[in-house]
Amino acid sequence: MAVLTIATQAFPDQRPGTSGLRKKVSVFQQPHYLENFVQSIFEAIPDRKGKTLVLGGDGRFFNREAVQIILRMAAANGWGKVMVGRGGLFSTPAVSAVIRAHHAHGGIILSASHNPAGPHHDFGIKYNISNGGPAPEKITDAIWASSKSIQSYQILDTADVDLDHDGAFQLGDMTVEICNPVWDYAELMARIFDFEALRRLFNGNFRMRFDAMHAITGPYALEILENQLGAAAGTVVNGIPLTDFGGGHPDPNLVYAKSLADYLFGEEAPDFGAASDGDGDRNMILGRQFFVTPSDSLAVLAANATHIPGYHGGLKGVARSMPTSQAVDVVAQKLGIPHYETPTGWKFFGNLLDAGKITFCGEESFGTGSDHVREKDGLWAVLAWLSVIAATGKSVAEIVTRHWQEFGRHYYTRHDYEGIPASAGEEIMATLTAQLPVLAGQTLAGRIVQTADDFAYTDPIDGSISSHQGLRLLFSDGARLVFRLSGTGTEGATLRIYHEHLEQDAARQQLDPQRVLRELIALGKDLTRIEKLTGRKAPTVIT
Ligand code: VG1
Numbered sequence: 001m002a003v004l005t006i007a008t009q010a011f012p013d014q015r016p017g018t019s020g021l022r023k024k025v026s027v028f029q030q031p032h033y034l035e036n037f038v039q040s041i042f043e044a045i046p047d048r049k050g051k052t053l054v055l056g057g058d059g060r061f062f063n064r065e066a067v068q069i070i071l072r073m074a075a076a077n078g079w080g081k082v083m084v085g086r087g088g089l090f091s092t093p094a095v096s097a098v099i100r101a102h103h104a105h106g107g108i109i110l111s112a113s114h115n116p117a118g119p120h121h122d123f124g125i126k127y128n129i130s131n132g133g134p135a136p137e138k139i140t141d142a143i144w145a146s147s148k149s150i151q152s153y154q155i156l157d158t159a160d161v162d163l164d165h166d167g168a169f170q171l172g173d174m175t176v177e178i179c180n181p182v183w184d185y186a187e188l189m190a191r192i193f194d195f196e197a198l199r200r201l202f203n204g205n206f207r208m209r210f211d212a213m214h215a216i217t218g219p220y221a222l223e224i225l226e227n228q229l230g231a232a233a234g235t236v237v238n239g240i241p242l243t244d245f246g247g248g249h250p251d252p253n254l255v256y257a258k259s260l261a262d263y264l265f266g267e268e269a270p271d272f273g274a275a276s277d278g279d280g281d282r283n284m285i286l287g288r289q290f291f292v293t294p295s296d297s298l299a300v301l302a303a304n305a306t307h308i309p310g311y312h313g314g315l316k317g318v319a320r321s322m323p324t325s326q327a328v329d330v331v332a333q334k335l336g337i338p339h340y341e342t343p344t345g346w347k348f349f350g351n352l353l354d355a356g357k358i359t360f361c362g363e364e365s366f367g368t369g370s371d372h373v374r375e376k377d378g379l380w381a382v383l384a385w386l387s388v389i390a391a392t393g394k395s396v397a398e399i400v401t402r403h404w405q406e407f408g409r410h411y412y413t414r415h416d417y418e419g420i421p422a423s424a425g426e427e428i429m430a431t432l433t434a435q436l437p438v439l440a441g442q443t444l445a446g447r448i449v450q451t452a453d454d455f456a457y458t459d460p461i462d463g464s465i466s467s468h469q470g471l472r473l474l475f476s477d478g479a480r481l482v483f484r485l486s487g488t489g490t491e492g493a494t495l496r497i498y499h500e501h502l503e504q505d506a507a508r509q510q511l512d513p514q515r516v517l518r519e520l521i522a523l524g525k526d527l528t529r530i531e532k533l534t535g536r537k538a539p540t541v542i543t
């Protein structure tokens with residue numbers, strides 16, 4: 001089998017975003033587009049020769065074709081072995097688990113996460129390093145640099161391989177191993193959680209629904225919840241991954257997982273409901289007639305971690321992304337453990353996890369996880385909640401309400417304006433940035449602005465600096481208003497405005513967040529002049 005060197009021309013738009021390169025499928029289908037980016041990844045990993053790579057994706061349209069191309073390129077670029085999930089499938093947290101379990105050098109994940117899938121929608125690709133986590137900026141910058149100067153790529157001249165049967169075979173000098181995508185992950189979960197206790201929970205009256213939204217978590221949830229833990233057949237719905245995710249938008253929130261939310265808020269509601277996103281790293285947690293915000297979920301799990309065998313010894317520390325509410329900080333202070341604030345994106349937790357500074361971390365965008373892998377992990381969060389329910393015997397609503405009484409309630413909401421013109425997004429951020437110096441000290445929305453800044457982060461482990469990570473108004477009463485542009489969209493710009501206010505008084509902890517936060521919401525709209533610049537009167541998504 002000959003290695004072909006194919007001449008190519010650089011594409012100017014291959015800069016990785018918050019989570020890898022995400023584009024429309026049609027962009028990836030252009031001749032050489034995927035190949036250029038894959039070669040650029042390999043150039044950024046010069047010590048790859050003879051090493052093991054893990055490869056798989058969320059099953060969306062173009063997943064299989066991309067796996068075939070990447071296998072041929074990996075064989076031509078000196079990799080020793082590639083472990084592929086059967087059918088070319090792997091969830092994001094499973095890739096992280098497999099990299100770690102098999103001491104692989106890295107992994108390639110094919111996914112655009114919660115973005116819709118199909119020929120007219122999105123595809124994505126990202127590289128994870130040997131700790132199992134997303135490549136840090138040093139590497140993504142090197143990938144981007146390569147993509148701008150690439151002139152050729154290497155690919156093995158050979159036919160497609162069989163992805164659907166477990167086993168190993170040679171592709172040129174490289175070994176391909178097709179494996180069960182669920183196996184290592186399920187085994188890791190069984191080591192962290194008390195599966196016996198969870199089986200007892202499901203043996204009793206406890207009922208739940210897990211909505212896999214026709215995306216990758218279906219096979220994982222079926223195996224773990226129904227087969228291993230004995231949850232009733234039918235607990236997992238929409239459990240078969242489809243290339244177009246059934247035409248849906250697998251983003252686990254109240255808007256896109258509406259049928260699950262309706263069920264949990266309806267007459268026939270079970271005790272517990274959860275959903276995951278396209279690639280299985282996000283989670284939404286619902287109780288009967290009760291929605292848990294992701295920021296609260298992180299705080300509650302941190303406060304209850306010792307109920308889970310994997311964390312019996314307590315937490316070393318916790319971290320949250322900057323826009324995530326400060327609920328977990330309050331828990332950390334009470335527990336007497338450190339807490340960290342990082343920029344948006346899981347890659348910023350990697351160093352803290354590797355250095356043993358933190359055990360749990362999370363983001364407001366329905367991401368929660370721990371040091372068991374280096375990605376956020378949807379099913380892990382579900383099992384963690386089930387463990388807390390099993391150990392305390394309390395309902396989700398009781399657990400969260402008591403948490404608020406003890407720690408205060410951080411009212412929180414994020415308003416997204418999706419698909420606004422890129423120029424409007426840039427203008428909003430530039431104008432706001434220019435205003436920051438005069439905002440400090442003013443009284444706005446009935447509160448005094450203590451600090452108004454452009455968030456920059458210095459990694460405490462390697463000292464690397466990441467600037468322009470979001471604009472913040474920090475008020476003297478602890479409230480916050482944060483503005484960011486999304487780094488994962490594929491059309492125009494998405495403005496995200498995050499609002500937060502702490503309520504200590506238990507008598508005022510059962511109100512509607514949109515009402516409690518209305519002054520901050522109005523202020524955010526005013527400061528961005530969103531309606532004037534885009535004609536948008538209201539956000540497209542509220543979480
Ligand atoms: C969004 C979220 C961020 C998350 C990222 C990747 O990024 O806000 O918290 O880490 O998606 O998640 P952005 O730049 O669009 O705000 V996933 O599940 O899409 O890999």
Ligand code: CO
Pocket residue numbers: 092113114277278279280281282
């Ligand atoms: Co995701």
